[in-house]
Amino acid sequence: MSYNTLLFAVEDGVATLTFNRPEKLNALSAEMLAEITAVVDQVAKNPEIRVLLMTGQGRAFIAGADISAFLKFDPLAAREFADDAHVLGAKMERLPIPVIACVNGFALGGGCELAMACDIIYASEAAKFGQPEVNLGIMPGFGGSQRLARLVGKGLAKELCLTGRMVDAAEAKAIGLAARVFPAASFMEECTKVARALAEKGRVSLRAIKQTIDRGFDVDLKNACALEADAFALCFASADAKEGAAAFLEKRKPKFL
Ligand code: COA
Numbered sequence: 001m002s003y004n005t006l007l008f009a010v011e012d013g014v015a016t017l018t019f020n021r022p023e024k025l026n027a028l029s030a031e032m033l034a035e036i037t038a039v040v041d042q043v044a045k046n047p048e049i050r051v052l053l054m055t056g057q058g059r060a061f062i063a064g065a066d067i068s069a070f071l072k073f074d075p076l077a078a079r080e081f082a083d084d085a086h087v088l089g090a091k092m093e094r095l096p097i098p099v100i101a102c103v104n105g106f107a108l109g110g111g112c113e114l115a116m117a118c119d120i121i122y123a124s125e126a127a128k129f130g131q132p133e134v135n136l137g138i139m140p141g142f143g144g145s146q147r148l149a150r151l152v153g154k155g156l157a158k159e160l161c162l163t164g165r166m167v168d169a170a171e172a173k174a175i176g177l178a179a180r181v182f183p184a185a186s187f188m189e190e191c192t193k194v195a196r197a198l199a200e201k202g203r204v205s206l207r208a209i210k211q212t213i214d215r216g217f218d219v220d221l222k223n224a225c226a227l228e229a230d231a232f233a234l235c236f237a238s239a240d241a242k243e244g245a246a247a248f249l250e251k252r253k254p255k256f257l
Contacts, residue, residue, distance in 0.1 A: 001038075001042065003020075003035045003038075003039070004031060004035065005019070005020055005021050005029065005031055005032035005035050006018060006019060006020050006032065006035050006036065006039065007020050007057070008039055010046075010048065010049060012196060012199065013048060013049060013050040013051065013196075013199040014049075014050070014051050014053065014192060014195040014196060014199055015043055015046075015049045015051070015052045015053065016052075016053045016054075016055065016192075017036065017039050017052065017053065017054045017055075018054075018055055018056065018057050019032065019036075019054070019055070019056040019057060019060075019061070019062055020057045021057075022056075022057045022058030022059070022060070023058075024063075024066070025058070025059060025060035025062075025063035025105075025106055026056045026057065026058070026060045026061065026062045026063060026111070027062070027063055027064060027065065027066040027067065027068075028062050028064065028065045028066055028110040028111065028114070029066040029069065030066075030069065030081065030084070032066075033081070033084055033085060033088065034084070036088060036114075037084070037087065037088045037091065040052075040088065040091045040092055040095065041091070043095060043097070044091070044094070044095055044096075049097065050097055050198065050199040050203065050206075051097055051098050051099075051100065051195040051198045051199050052095065052097060052098070052099045052100070053099075053100050053102050053191060053192070053195055054099065054100070054101050054102065054114070054115075054118060055101075055102035055103075055104050055188065055191070056104050056105060056111075058105070059105040059106065059126075060104075060105040060106040060107075060111065061101070061102075061103045061104055061105055061106060061107040061111050061114075061115060061127070062106075062107060062108070062109075062110060062111025062114060063106040063108050063109075063111060064108040064109030064110050064111055064132070064133075065081070065109055065110040065141075065142075067136065069081075070136070070138075078141065081141070082141040082142060085110065085113070085114075085141070085142035085143070086142065086143060088114075088117070089113075089114075089117035089142065089143050089147075092117045092118065093117065093214055096203070096206075096207040096210070096211075097203075097206060097207070097210075098119045098120060098198055098206055098210060099117075099118040099119050099120075100118060100119065100120045100121075100122060100191060100194070100195060101114070101115035101116075101118035101120070101121045101122070102122050102124075102187065102188060102191040103115055103121060103122065103123045103124060103127040103129070103178065104124045104126065104127065104184075104187055104188075105124070105126050105127060105128065106127075106128050107127060107128070107129050107130075108128070108129070108130045108131070108132055108166070109130075109131060109132060109133055109140065109142075109144070110141075110142045112129050112130060112131055112144060112148075113131075113140060113142035113143050113144040113147065114142070115129070116143065116144070116147040116148060116151060116177075117142075117143060117147065119210055120179050121172075121177060121178045121179055122178065122179060122180050122181075122182060122187075122190070122191050122194070123169040123172050123173065123178035123180070123181045123182075124169065124181070124182060124183075124184045124187040125169050125181060125182070125183055125184045125187075126169070126184045126187075127168070127169045127172065127178070127181075128166045128167070128168060128169075129166065129167045129172050129177060129178075130160065130164060130165060130166040130167060131144045131145075131148065131160055131161045131164065132164040132165075132166070133161075133164065134161065134162060134163070134164040135164045139161070140161060144161065145157065145161055148160060148161065148177075150217065151176060151177055152175045152176055152177055156175055169181045200256065201256060202238065202240030202241075202243075202244065202254075202256035202257065203240070203256070203257060204235055204238040204240050204241070204257075205235055205238075205240060205241075205244075208231045208232075208234065208235055211231070212227055212228050212231045215227055216228060238257075239257055240254075240256045240257055243255060243256060243257075244256070
């Protein structure tokens with residue numbers, strides 16, 4: 001399948017989706033949103049893919065929703081655009097594999113929101129994050145006000161969304177938005193190295209860990225821990241659990257399904 005706004009490639013179980021409108025800093029158009037969603041649907045059906053990387057061509061990850069569409073937006077059109085983005089976020093969370101945002105440059109507005117819908121955010125030293133919608137007389141609409149607060153805390157999320165200021169890679173790491181920062185020159189190599197390591201881990205445990213953290217996050221601790229205990233128990237139904245323990249005891253590398 002070919003796309004107008006994206007590049008998509010799969011190698012050794014690692015899929016890489018590259019936003020590809022560099023002349024517009026990969027601004028998120030309705031077409032691009034639909035194409036990203038189509039890729040996520042395709043990834044969900046492909047058991048060969050064990051990790052999904054998202055990154056941007058050029059200077060940006062995504063510099064926000066495509067502002068050129070905004071002048072024509074009425075509330076219904078804006079609601080539809082936001083709903084489509086929320087559907088994508090939910091589909092990304094439902095994917096049974098890790099999704100990594102490899103933030104190579106600007107991740108603003110919808111770009112920051114898409115990164116936050118991924119399971120892990122890695123930042124290049126050149127990355128810049130922000131929710132600058134306030135400067136356009138609007139507000140975040142793709143989950144930014146909610147996911148940012150859950151990631152960095154309510155006070156900091158308010159400060160970032162109210163001021164619209166940009167955060168560099170070091171600050172993103174310090175506040176817990178980015179998990180790690182890699183040098184710009186070797187950025188995708190470093191991200192791919194992690195993805196390859198994840199691709200060798202067991203599908204069952206990757207899925208259980210991702211889903212248990214997501215499902216438990218908004219639940220009270222007692223019920224969240226019960227979710228964890230159930231998922232932990234279910235892991236022992238898998239061949240991977242036997243292989244993991246056997247490999248450790250036999251002092252060899254595990255070979256997971
Ligand atoms: N929507 C539409 N077009 C965008 C865009 C967006 N969100 N972000 C960047 N572009 C376009 C610019 O209009 C410009 O197009 P042109 O060459 O046809 O004029 C091109 O991408 C390059 O951007 P430019 O502003 O010239 O680059 P810069 O390095 O001077 O500034 C930014 C980079 C990211 C600071 C600036 O582009 C910006 O503020 N973008 C909007 C960010 C935003 O508000 N996002 C949230 C939207 S809800």
